[in-house]
Amino acid sequence: xxxxxxxxxxxxxxxxxxxxxxxxxxxxxxxxxxxxxxxxxxxxxxxxxxxxxxxxxxxxxxxxxxxxxxxxxxxxxxxxxxxxxxxxxxxxxxxxxxxxxxxxxxxxxxxxxxxxxxxxxxxxxxxxxxxxxxxxxxxxxxxxxxxxxxxxxxxxxxxxxxxxxxxxxxxxxxxxxxxxxxxxxxxxxxxxxxxxxxxx
Amino acid sequence: xxxxxxxxxxxxxxxxxxxxxxxxxxxxxxxxxxxxxxxxxxxxxxxxxxxxxxxxxxxxxxxxxxxxxxxxxxxxxxxxxxxxxxxxxxxxxxxxxxxxxxxxxxxxxxxxxxxxxxxxxxxxxxxxxxxxxxxxxxxxxxxxxxxxxxxxxxxxxxxxxxxxxxxxxxxxxxxxxxxxxxxxxxxxxxxxxxxxxxxx
DNA sequence: ATGATAGCCTATCAATGATAGGTTGACGCA
DNA sequence: TGCGTCAACCTATCATTGATAGGCTATCAT
Numbered sequence: 001x002x003x004x005x006x007x008x009x010x011x012x013x014x015x016x017x018x019x020x021x022x023x024x025x026x027x028x029x030x031x032x033x034x035x036x037x038x039x040x041x042x043x044x045x046x047x048x049x050x051x052x053x054x055x056x057x058x059x060x061x062x063x064x065x066x067x068x069x070x071x072x073x074x075x076x077x078x079x080x081x082x083x084x085x086x087x088x089x090x091x092x093x094x095x096x097x098x099x100x101x102x103x104x105x106x107x108x109x110x111x112x113x114x115x116x117x118x119x120x121x122x123x124x125x126x127x128x129x130x131x132x133x134x135x136x137x138x139x140x141x142x143x144x145x146x147x148x149x150x151x152x153x154x155x156x157x158x159x160x161x162x163x164x165x166x167x168x169x170x171x172x173x174x175x176x177x178x179x180x181x182x183x184x185x186x187x188x189x190x191x192x193x194x195x196x197x198x199x200x
Numbered sequence: 201x202x203x204x205x206x207x208x209x210x211x212x213x214x215x216x217x218x219x220x221x222x223x224x225x226x227x228x229x230x231x232x233x234x235x236x237x238x239x240x241x242x243x244x245x246x247x248x249x250x251x252x253x254x255x256x257x258x259x260x261x262x263x264x265x266x267x268x269x270x271x272x273x274x275x276x277x278x279x280x281x282x283x284x285x286x287x288x289x290x291x292x293x294x295x296x297x298x299x300x301x302x303x304x305x306x307x308x309x310x311x312x313x314x315x316x317x318x319x320x321x322x323x324x325x326x327x328x329x330x331x332x333x334x335x336x337x338x339x340x341x342x343x344x345x346x347x348x349x350x351x352x353x354x355x356x357x358x359x360x361x362x363x364x365x366x367x368x369x370x371x372x373x374x375x376x377x378x379x380x381x382x383x384x385x386x387x388x389x390x391x392x393x394x395x396x397x398x399x400x
Numbered sequence: 401a402t403g404a405t406a407g408c409c410t411a412t413c414a415a416t417g418a419t420a421g422g423t424t425g426a427c428g429c430a
Numbered sequence: 431t432g433c434g435t436c437a438a439c440c441t442a443t444c445a446t447t448g449a450t451a452g453g454c455t456a457t458c459a460t
Contacts, residue, residue: 040416051440117317117376132379158383162392169369176317179332183358192362196395241448251409
């Protein structure tokens with residue numbers, strides 16, 4: 001088994017990444033690979049190279065780790081959307097933003113589930129706040145894209161929320177009920193976007 | 201503590217409801233009240249008045265109970281939709297079906313989650329099959345409503361799937377991320393229906 | 401009567417999240 | 431140097447949960 005100084009000592013003089021970040025990195029890797037519920041605190045600890053109770057020196061409980069990964073998942077989505085956002089304008093941008101959103105969900109199902117499905121105790125004040133903040137930052141990209149097309153900010157907000165919800169539904173149902181006899185996927189996605197945004 | 205003959209003997213001569221149904225009834229009550237993850241097999245057993253291991257004489261595992269309740273949840277939804285379905289026709293019927301769907305999700309959040317979110321091991325052949333069947337029976341109501349409006353069956357299928365997904369998204373996000381600063385709910389729902397079905 | 405069977409129960413597992421309490425090593429300071 | 435302090439860990443251990451093993455008992459056909 002690993003000794004305590006092993007990990008840090010073999011790679012770096014001081015602190016590698018504050019151990020907390022290291023835990024989150026390993027947890028993220030495991031969560032994205034195996035899903036939220038399938039990963040135990042012992043697995044995370046082993047991946048990091050510390051004992052399971054040592055996790056609790058950095059996080060009050062398992063949910064706190066999940067909250068951080070929820071925030072990271074929003075970060076991944078946000079980066080994807082910003083990339084599209086910066087590359088286009090107008091109605092085309094809106095459509096591609098939606099497409100990028102759906103692609104994210106289908107390509108990173110575990111991340112998507114952590115971000116949107118996870119029954120995380122968002123009750124904790126700080127966790128709730130930061131998670132909400134991360135979600136809002138991501139959502140604001142979509143809202144801005146609508147703002148470009150709709151003069152009324154309230155209308156843009158409303159449109160963004162309904163479209164967001166609509167996309168979420170498609171991704172969500174595709175992920176959680178794959179046994180359903182869906183129409184061919186690309187056709188389904190296109191039809192869904194047509195319905196939400198109007199025909200291309 | 202209860203004795204074994206107590207429950208059945210005090211209420212009925214023969215078999216009350218085959219014990220299995222009794223277990224499902226109590227489990228449903230608990231699940232709807234406290235949510236899927238919050239209910240343990242011991243709680244269910246205690247509610248029924250039997251020991252926890254006795255559950256396993258009727259179900260192979262906890263997930264099997266959840267699958268049955270998933271099917272029941274679809275049953276509740278189906279009944280609601282059929283009621284609306286029988287009372288109206290045309291575009292108005294479609295809109296009211298969607299509204300009934302959304303109402304169901306918001307009024308019976310636990311049932312909705314069991315039906316759509318539950319990470320149930322639908323791997324088991326029988327469970328998967330019956331769960332899928334229940335879902336299809338419910339979905340077919342929506343498909344038929346579209347069939348009344350669209351001549352092409354394939355178009356109706358596609359439309360029904362996209363609209364279903366769209367509604368699911370709204371309900372889903374309202375249930376799982378209530379902390380998000382949503383627009384006023386009735387307005388959001390109306391706007392969502394307008395977007396999915398066209399303005400009323 | 402009697403042997404099989406259904407339906408339960410007690411005892412017990414293994415896995416998991418979480419806690420308690422001790423050990424170690426670095427660092428400041430007399 | 432010697433000593434107190436403190437952070438970071440570790441081992442041992444809990445309580446809870448889903449699940450299994452094996453025995454008891456009443457009913458029922460023969």
